[in-house]
Amino acid sequence: MRIEYVEAVLALVRLVPAGSAVSYGDVAELLGTGGPRQVGSVMSHYGSAVPWWRILKASGQAPEGHEAEALRHYLREGTVLTGAYEAYLCTGEGSWRVDLSTSRWAPTDDAFDQIEAIAGELQRRLRTLSVADDGMSA
Structure with a gap:
């Protein structure tokens, strides 16, 4: 996976505010x-230094294997949850998820400007690499 894509994903993840979440897609x-799998791969390999718990499966389920830690973050941040999260806290059992219909991040105009800058820089860097790769194969 290209480091340019990794850096762009991580930069975008840093923009997602506390109490909000988005899916990999x-x-x-x-x-x-890219797509959900590419974003998931970036998050699983490089996401520990960003608010990884705010990036979820489309179902609203927390990243696999990190449910307990993610739940603590969600509760601290006031993220809207659905299901038996109280039982999960007590027993480790119970099904719950982030309510993405309520908690999905709706970027502000300023955030959209930042996202456009991140996406534009990614495209510029990938085009530069593509041109360099084409020049090497000629």
Whole structure:
């Protein structure tokens, strides 16, 4: 995976405010490239230094294997949840998820400007690499 894509995903994730969340597919759509699997791969390999818990499966489920830690973040940030999260806190059992219909991030105009800058820089860097790759194969 190109480091340019990794850096763009992580920059976008840093923009998602506390109490909000987006799906892996949302991130790819906002960047205008890649897909949910690519974003998920970036997050699983490089996402520990950003608010990783705010990036979810489209179902609203927390990143697999990190449910308990993510739940603590959601509760601290006031993220809207649905399901038996109280039981999960007590027993580790119970099904819950982030309510993306309520908690999905709606970027402000300023955030959209930042997203456009991130996506534009990614495209510029990828075009530069593509041209350099083409020049090497000629």
